[in-house]
Amino acid sequence: MPVNETLSQYSDWSYTTAVAVYVLAMVFFLVEQSFGRKGKQAAARTRSRELVGAGAPATTETTPPAGAPPARPERTRADRMGNMGVALTVLGALLHLLSLVLRGLATDRVPWGNMYEYIAIICFVTVVTWLVVLRKSPVRHLSAFVLLPVVMLMFIGGTWLYAIAAPLQPALQSYWLVIHVSAAAVGSGIFLIPGVASLLYLVKARNETNPAKFARFGPKLPGLEVLDRIAYRTTVFAFPVFTFGVLCGAVWAEAAWGRFWGWDPKETVAFIAWVIYAAYLHSRATAGWRGNRAAVINVIGFAATVFNLFFVNLVTVGLHSYA
Amino acid sequence: MTDTLTPEREQYRPTRIRKVLAFLRNTWRGLTSMRTALVLLFLLALAALPGALLPQRDLNEPKVREYITQHGWWGQLLDRLQFFDVYASVWFSAIYLLLMVSLVGCLAPRSVDYIRSMRAKPVLTPRNLSRMPHHTRAELDADPDEVLAAATKRLRGWRKVEREEKNGARSISAERGYLRETGNLFFHFGMLGVIITFALGAMYSYEGQVIVFADGSDASEFCNSGIYAYDSFNPGLRVDGTQLTPFCFRVNDFKATYADSGQPIAYESNLEYQSGDDLADNTWRPYHLEVNEPLRTDGDRVYLLDHGFAPEFTVTFPDGSTRTHSIQWRPVDNTTGLSEGATKFETPGITDPVERRENQLAVTGLFAPTAMLQGKVLTSAGPQLTDPAVAVDVMRGDLGVDSGRGQSIFEIDQSMVDSGRLERVARENLEVGQQLRLDDGTTVRFDGVNQWVSLQVSHDPTQVWVLGFAVAMFAGLGGSLFIKRRRVWVRVTPAQGADDQRLTVVEVGGLARTDQAGYGEEFAKIADDLLSGDRKAR
Numbered sequence A: 001m002p003v004n005e006t007l008s009q010y011s012d013w014s015y016t017t018a019v020a021v022y023v024l025a026m027v028f029f030l031v032e033q034s035f036g037r038k039g040k041q042a043a044a045r046t047r048s049r050e051l052v053g054a055g056a057p058a059t060t061e062t063t064p065p066a067g068a069p070p071a072r073p074e075r076t077r078a079d080r081m082g083n084m085g086v087a088l089t090v091l092g093a094l095l096h097l098l099s100l101v102l103r104g105l106a107t108d109r110v111p112w113g114n115m116y117e118y119i120a121i122i123c124f125v126t127v128v129t130w131l132v133v134l135r136k137s138p139v140r141h142l143s144a145f146v147l148l149p150v151v152m153l154m155f156i157g158g159t160w161l162y163a164i165a166a167p168l169q170p171a172l173q174s175y176w177l178v179i180h181v182s183a184a185a186v187g188s189g190i191f192l193i194p195g196v197a198s199l200l201y202l203v204k205a206r207n208e209t210n211p212a213k214f215a216r217f218g219p220k221l222p223g224l225e226v227l228d229r230i231a232y233r234t235t236v237f238a239f240p241v242f243t244f245g246v247l248c249g250a251v252w253a254e255a256a257w258g259r260f261w262g263w264d265p266k267e268t269v270a271f272i273a274w275v276i277y278a279a280y281l282h283s284r285a286t287a288g289w290r291g292n293r294a295a296v297i298n299v300i301g302f303a304a305t306v307f308n309l310f311f312v313n314l315v316t317v318g319l320h321s322y323a
Numbered sequence B: 001m002t003d004t005l006t007p008e009r010e011q012y013r014p015t016r017i018r019k020v021l022a023f024l025r026n027t028w029r030g031l032t033s034m035r036t037a038l039v040l041l042f043l044l045a046l047a048a049l050p051g052a053l054l055p056q057r058d059l060n061e062p063k064v065r066e067y068i069t070q071h072g073w074w075g076q077l078l079d080r081l082q083f084f085d086v087y088a089s090v091w092f093s094a095i096y097l098l099l100m101v102s103l104v105g106c107l108a109p110r111s112v113d114y115i116r117s118m119r120a121k122p123v124l125t126p127r128n129l130s131r132m133p134h135h136t137r138a139e140l141d142a143d144p145d146e147v148l149a150a151a152t153k154r155l156r157g158w159r160k161v162e163r164e165e166k167n168g169a170r171s172i173s174a175e176r177g178y179l180r181e182t183g184n185l186f187f188h189f190g191m192l193g194v195i196i197t198f199a200l201g202a203m204y205s206y207e208g209q210v211i212v213f214a215d216g217s218d219a220s221e222f223c224n225s226g227i228y229a230y231d232s233f234n235p236g237l238r239v240d241g242t243q244l245t246p247f248c249f250r251v252n253d254f255k256a257t258y259a260d261s262g263q264p265i266a267y268e269s270n271l272e273y274q275s276g277d278d279l280a281d282n283t284w285r286p287y288h289l290e291v292n293e294p295l296r297t298d299g300d301r302v303y304l305l306d307h308g309f310a311p312e313f314t315v316t317f318p319d320g321s322t323r324t325h326s327i328q329w330r331p332v333d334n335t336t337g338l339s340e341g342a343t344k345f346e347t348p349g350i351t352d353p354v355e356r357r358e359n360q361l362a363v364t365g366l367f368a369p370t371a372m373l374q375g376k377v378l379t380s381a382g383p384q385l386t387d388p389a390v391a392v393d394v395m396r397g398d399l400g401v402d403s404g405r406g407q408s409i410f411e412i413d414q415s416m417v418d419s420g421r422l423e424r425v426a427r428e429n430l431e432v433g434q435q436l437r438l439d440d441g442t443t444v445r446f447d448g449v450n451q452w453v454s455l456q457v458s459h460d461p462t463q464v465w466v467l468g469f470a471v472a473m474f475a476g477l478g479g480s481l482f483i484k485r486r487r488v489w490v491r492v493t494p495a496q497g498a499d500d501q502r503l504t505v506v507e508v509g510g511l512a513r514t515d516q517a518g519y520g521e522e523f524a525k526i527a528d529d530l531l532s533g534d535r536k537a538r
């Protein structure tokens, strides 16, 4: 199975363009975030809606809350900036997808056989998840905070970790590669979103208890409930996917390495991350742990995910090192 | 425990036994609370972390020794604290054990609650439904019976009871999503199962590595008859090696396929094996062994781990006698297949031990599957076996094999060289068929090369159980995360409208017992269906 160099070349171009488009989108979002009044308004609006949704007595969710903003959308300049940012993000995601597909076609295998490709997949999942979140929550002006880690990851992936298109080494030739790695990548990719949301939550909480802290930035963030809900919803979705990924990893390890669990560094850190997210889910069901503490736990989980992605793959020597 | 404050209770003197009991009870309560379980789980994760950061003995023993020598007292301290055997350490096991106990203690009462709640009827309808997070109300031009019948129909699949209330009102109280608890219990019990079976696995499993030639000869046969048959062996705590599953295999060939770039694409081996009844009637069955495709037989698995080369040398001694040896050399560069090793010979026909020890030979050096010479220095251009060559030093003297010290099969004992008892008598590059001649007339010929494979035998009787529990855990997780436990109440109260018209006031209330998010839409739909009848316009 020779590698199709032309397609792989197009894939690389597509990748680079996608990164450039994301950067551009980020600029638009930053403009919207810094100059737009939208942020503040959205924050106010969601707060009032949340108050109702959170169970104020004697109302139904079907009645529109009093004091809802006028339905007529005001197309301020910042607003247009934000919309263009979204359009660019979608364009970037399409290019990103194209790059993945071309890689797959060029090598005639799934496009996640080394670190470069794995990071590309993770970032793609993150961007798509964010676009879904945008449809449900008025947090468009926060997009830059999601795109920033994505662009950073993709830059590192595309430079230091770049690997030319090549066939798979024997150890990776298994249908478990398709299942296990995709589940792990989808899980990790989604986990980036609650990580960012929880970080912003902590910033916002800091600002609410002491308005002098993050005085310019804090008020533009949406309400705590919105950030908390985004973090919770995405975590609840990603957790089973990640669990499934770890489970499949164990089954694959049994077939490839002779044991289903051997405390290989990657396995160990995946276990640690899993425990942290389980603790997060519990903390949300435990009085006194919701809110700040839950957000802190989620941020730690985020750190573990990133640690697993970089440190374990690049520094430690385990069976997992893609090389 | 408020009743300890009642006067009757105070008459009891706190005896010592009582104190001990109280202490035990409190410890037990503390240990089995959910918070403790979580803390223990966190601790387990934290305790696992050094295992990812420090070299571990069972994965890489030489690296551990290197680390300890490099880090002086710090390394020794870590060693004493078992930081290089994290997963077998006292502290890791202690956390593990406590977690197990804690989970048992917290799951038992929850299961009782669960059974009780599965039997219980949905709770009474709250007096004031408008207090509920979800609530609607309407007056319908219909009979209470009709309304209730319609509601019963609409709420099919919900667990419900109808109750008579005061003032002629009647209500339905319905609840749904009991599977959430079921899933939750599945998840937690699954986790407990995984923890227990995993621990059992650490006791009754074993794995061993063995290197055999891949040419169908005697040197390519292996029988799982005892620990001595292995090159290295990791037994579980309860495995003494006397009861290994009997089976044998013979490796007939090995083939590696490479891309033009030299990147490996496939490793495969054909072998034959026998186990169970086949051993008695000596039947051999073929198996095509590949990476990711272990041979599974009789509860044991055989894996293809690695491969390498074993150059073959024939030494012709001055008296005309010959000796041919081939032993595995180890890869020093996995991408080019360059290997190093030492093939050792005894000079035949010498009976005097002292003299014998002065005339031992070792052919040491480098082997290249695709030879490339840079000047006289041999390197390998790629891992394919296309143009094999060796660059050897022939050593003569005392190899030190009788010294009582263990010796690596890949090296000569350097201290023998340093003390002058082992001397280099030739250095040359040889291609297949070429030979070199020593000063005493002995010749060393490079005959060719054999391939070896490194195989691992694994045995773990608990692994299917672990898988079963893990799957239960995963399935339970789905239910626990995505099913919502929620309630709906419908209350109908007959009323009198204008013109003596019969009316029914219908109130619907709803409550999600877990996360509220998402219940609103479902509730709105139900309420809409129930109240959409002939709503009296007002």
Ligand code: HEM
Binding pocket: A275, A278, A279, A281, A282, A285, B032, B033, B034, B035, B037, B038, B041, B102, B103, B106, B107, B184, B187, B188, B191, B477, B480, B481, B514
């Ligand atoms: C030992 C005592 C434990 C108790 C009493 C307990 C109790 C619970 C309860 C009541 C829930 C349901 C929460 C809800 O309905 O929202 C839950 C969910 C869960 N538990 Fe535990 N748990 C324990 C230990 C653990 C441990 C050690 C783990 C390890 C990871 C764990 C992982 C989970 C997960 C992943 C969920 C699902 C999250 C959710 O439903 O929100 N639990 N647990």
